Amino acid sequence: DNKTKTILSNLGINAINDAFSTGSTWGSAPGCTVSTISSPVDGQKIADVNMATTACYDKTILKATEAFTTWRGIPAPKRGEIVRQIGLALRAHKDDLGYLVSYEMGKSLQEGRGEVQEMIDICDFAVGLSRQLYGLTMHSERPQHRMYEQYHPLGVVGIISAFNFPVAVWSWNAMLGWVCGDVCVWKPSEKTPLTAIACQHIVQTVFEANSVPEGVSCLVIGDRSIGELMANDTRVPLISATGSTRMGKAVAAAVGARLGKSLLELGGNNAVIISEHADLNIALTGAVFGAVGTAGQRCTTTRRLIIHESIYDAFRQKLVNAYSQLRIGNPLNEHNHVGPLIDHDAVEAYLKSITACKAQGGKFIVEGGVLSGDGYESGCYVRPCIAEVENHYGIVQHETFAPILYLIKYSTLNQAIQLQNGVPQGLSSAIITNHLREAEAFLSASGSDCGIANVNIGTSGAEIGGAFGGEKETGGGRESGSDAWKVYMRRQTNTINYSTSLPLAQGIKFEL
Numbered sequence: 427d428n429k430t431k432t433i434l435s436n437l438g439i440n441a442i443n444d445a446f447s448t449g450s451t452w453g454s455a456p457g458c459t460v461s462t463i464s465s466p467v468d469g470q471k472i473a474d475v476n477m478a479t480t481a482c483y484d485k486t487i488l489k490a491t492e493a494f495t496t497w498r499g500i501p502a503p504k505r506g507e508i509v510r511q512i513g514l515a516l517r518a519h520k521d522d523l524g525y526l527v528s529y530e531m532g533k534s535l536q537e538g539r540g541e542v543q544e545m546i547d548i549c550d551f552a553v554g555l556s557r558q559l560y561g562l563t564m565h566s567e568r569p570q571h572r573m574y575e576q577y578h579p580l581g582v583v584g585i586i587s588a589f590n591f592p593v594a595v596w597s598w599n600a601m602l603g604w605v606c607g608d609v610c611v612w613k614p615s616e617k618t619p620l621t622a623i624a625c626q627h628i629v630q631t632v633f634e635a636n637s638v639p640e641g642v643s644c645l646v647i648g649d650r651s652i653g654e655l656m657a658n659d660t661r662v663p664l665i666s667a668t669g670s671t672r673m674g675k676a677v678a679a680a681v682g683a684r685l686g687k688s689l690l691e692l693g694g695n696n697a698v699i700i701s702e703h704a705d706l707n708i709a710l711t712g713a714v715f716g717a718v719g720t721a722g723q724r725c726t727t728t729r730r731l732i733i734h735e736s737i738y739d740a741f742r743q744k745l746v747n748a749y750s751q752l753r754i755g756n757p758l759n760e761h762n763h764v765g766p767l768i769d770h771d772a773v774e775a776y777l778k779s780i781t782a783c784k785a786q787g788g789k790f791i792v793e794g795g796v797l798s799g800d801g802y803e804s805g806c807y808v809r810p811c812i813a814e815v816e817n818h819y820g821i822v823q824h825e826t827f828a829p830i831l832y833l834i835k836y837s838t839l840n841q842a843i844q845l846q847n848g849v850p851q852g853l854s855s856a857i858i859t860n861h862l863r864e865a866e867a868f869l870s871a872s873g874s875d876c877g878i879a880n881v882n883i884g885t886s887g888a889e890i891g892g893a894f895g896g897e898k899e900t901g902g903g904r905e906s907g908s909d910a911w912k913v914y915m916r917r918q919t920n921t922i923n924y925s926t927s928l929p930l931a932q933g934i935k936f937e938l
């Protein structure tokens with residue numbers, strides 16, 4: 427579309443088919459296969475991009491490794507200053523980049539801009555952090571000895587990101603990695619290379635102005651074969667991967683086999699418990715945004731509502747009414763609530779899950795289906811739907827990345843918590859209640875087993891200041907805020923003897 431062309435030229439992007447970039451150098455190699463990217467919004471082709479080969483990957487890693495020796499020597503607050511400038515550049519390009527995210531990925535324009543806002547927020551966070559990479563000091567058991575710990579840069583961070591947050595999740599990793607003194611090699615989802623290319627350009631303008639060496643920010647456009655190369659590569663000490671549990675298990679096995687570090691943010695199966703003490707207006711808006719926002723394609727999307735029996739029928743009716751008012755259509759039109767799924771495979775998976783749900787006993791109270799006709803030409807628009815189910819159904823235990831919401835009834839809070847925890851995933855969770863005891867029980871050690879547990883807020887839309895991630899099949903990683911930065915550094919314990927003798931620890935005597 428024309429707007430996309432204008433935006434690309436605003437960003438100084440002439441060619442968008444290169445398979446890799448190490449900064450100002452962009453390139454491809456003989457043997458690159460071509461992948462055609464089209465928008466789920468209107469089905470129009472956006473670009474043909476080259477997919478990186480092993481040779482492209484190797485070039486990138488070599489440059490990154492070389493750049494690390496310079497970058498790690500720049501004081502952290504100086505690296506933070508450069509990240510501050512990236513935040514300014516993102517502010518300047520917020521509308522353009524937000525539009526590209528929306529057009530390439532299909533989320534609403536507000537959410538596209540919101541995603542860029544998350545990037546700006548993490549830049550600000552990283553700037554502050556660049557002066558706060560604190561280690562502890564300890565009291566040595568030996569006289570005239572000093573003990574402390576310091577955090578050093580780790581090296582090359584491999585970032586594998588997913589299509590659903592095509593730019594924000596990369597930025598959580600890259601901005602923190604950069605202030606920590608690491609260099610980053612990013613493999614974006616092969617479904618959303620354009621927004622990644624745009625980010626690399628924005629960063630590169632700032633890096634060039636600050637004479638940052640080639641290789642500190644690298645991009646490799648490729649499929650899972652590139653992810654596999656990274657996971658097995660001992661030159662990449664940390665792999666941060668976002669995506670399906672299946673992908674995460676493969677990455678963890680490969681990285682683990684070489685005793686590398688991995689940071690995994692995988693599937694969720696997030697539930698909201700709606701208590702009989704809930705403010706039902708908060709419950710309704712939270713549940714509907716959580717379930718249909720981003721067309722159900724957030725890791726934090728609300729997939730299950732666990733509703734108290736005394737309000738079940740009334741709340742079900744409210745949901746049905748709310749769903750009948752949803753406007754499904756072009757996400758660039760801010761009037762619409764729900765945009766398309768990412769591609770036809772996602773539509774297939776959505777349809778299969780609906781069929782499976784029915785076969786397993788699910789009863790649909792809002793029917794699903796694929797939309798066709800005017801405005802729906804891409805074939806990626808589907809109806810958000812709702813089914814009454816039981817928690818143990820195979821399909822309910824599984825994360826389908828689509829707007830299918832499951833309703834489950836409960837009678838006691840303990841039972842609700844068991845249902846909430848009774849899935850393989852453990853990312854986000856919420857309770858809507860005005861009852862202090864219920865809220866605290868939900869947040870206690872015997873409450874939610876998820877990485878994120880909210881009260882009177884839905885499951886999605888976390889702020890960057892907290893550590894983001896989850897337990898069980900969600901992979902255990904934490905990125906973004908709090909002390910998530912520690913995984914991007916190596917910790918070193920230092921003991922210094924300034925006495926004139928050599929006392930040994932644990933009182934051991936050894937005389938020559």
Ligand code: UN1
Pocket residue numbers: 544590591595668723724725726885886887888889
């Ligand atoms: C994701 O879906 O991978 O909490 C990230 C949220 C967003 C990030 C989601 N801030 O919904």
